[in-house]
Amino acid sequence: MVEAQEDFIQERETIIIKGNVAAAYAAKSARVQVISAYPITPQTTVVEKLSEFVDNGEMPGTEYIKVESEHTVMASIIGASTAGTRTFTATSGQGLFYMYEMVHWAAGARLPIVTTIASRAPAPPWNIWADFTDVISCRDTGWMISFAANHQEIYDDVLMSYKISEDYDILLPKFVAYGGFTLSHTSKPVTIEDQDAVDNFLPPLPDERGWPHIFLDPERPMMHGNLIMPSGFYNEFRLKIHHTMLLAKDKIKEVAKEFESTFGRHYGNGLIQEYKMNDADVAIINYGELAMQMEQAVDDLREEGYKVGCVKLRYFRPFPVEDIINVARKVKVLGVADRATAFGSPTGGPVSCEVKSALYNSGVSTQILPIIMGLGGREVTLEQQKNQLKILINLNETGEFPKDMIDGTFWDGLLEVE
């Protein structure tokens, strides 16, 4: 077992850092005990920064494991977490896909692993830029999935993640995703919290006895990862994961509230963050960094006299069904903008699919406009987002969907070359 780490030194300070560095600082603030790493663009600088921290003695006692692939990253992290340690890693796009087998294992073993994803578009064609299709492809793994929309939120959400994941009633791993390059490689001021304050906020590190449900201890031998025959409790264990995921919604809200009272930063109710929604006629749901820019678009259109609002979706799993129904109830037209694809599904965009299914049988008849944009890091401008809002306003006033919808989805910003 890892020794107690006494001499982590961090005073509260605000520094200008890249999103990836904010993720690394968060892992350090959380006193992670084991880091396993394999580089992949655009995540690489997360684990590079952590290797610096470990190398120059800022994270005494932390094990930094260099491995040969992402599959082994997660395999080794599963081993470390099973032994009863707080663990961290980071990956992106193809790396996550290579990790995928172990991703399922971590959730099935109910290990509270936190992993940041600097989201990157899937290949081919090769593309290393922002696109959330990578993390969304882990929809059914049993991992909680959240999106960070700015640099500070990356740091904050990693801290909140440990508190949520390590709760004995939850015990599920969690991804924190943010746009590759758009956040990972841009710099903004980020407040790094005082070490004592973070220590008080987070649950204590697991002691030498490890987690309550799974441990590797020759004094207390236990077998896990067992085979279950079809007549055994397999269905029931799967049901438990689903049920726990839904229970986690309350925990996420509780932790967001506690985070706000401790550190003073507000993230809506934890699951979603509404912006100027109270009197809005139309609104749009975004996730990731484009949700921040959308707030500016809302402000601009409000100045022009339009009653518009927007919602930042913070969690994809568990999906905030009740909150989305409430949002839909407030407006007549709701856009859902995806920076990700869900090929062959009813709307083409993964989150608009979820929103539509959440509203089924809810008694809410709000019009939904699915939007796909910004795939593979394509820039989505403020003007484009204002135009999206105007399309929603037009839909509300005239009942007319945009003429250039393709298969029921508005693909914003498709190239047309003369």
Place this chain on the structure above:
Amino acid sequence: MNKVKWKNICEDKDKRPEVQEYHNWKDLPPIPISFPIKGSIGTTGDWRTFKPIVNRETCTKCGICWMYCPEGTIIRNEEGEFEVDYVYCKGCGICAKECPTKSIEMIRESEE
């Protein structure tokens, strides 16, 4: 018998339960676990296709079968003879293969 449910495992990790008793999904611990006790995965003798039969007349009681059995289902009785625990023996045949005097014969269950 020390019957244990999930919450008890959580509260006192030192006590190794002999029996885990669960009635429905709500009772279950977060993951399937078992403890090193006899028959923790059930009566694996059901898996057997071939049954090892020890020939007492040629057996020299050398104990090689006992050493090689991967499941610990060969038992030395009070007379120093080796017997097979058919409740758990899966019938892998390693004992028969390793027996230096060929005193263990694998016989198809249906032909016994």
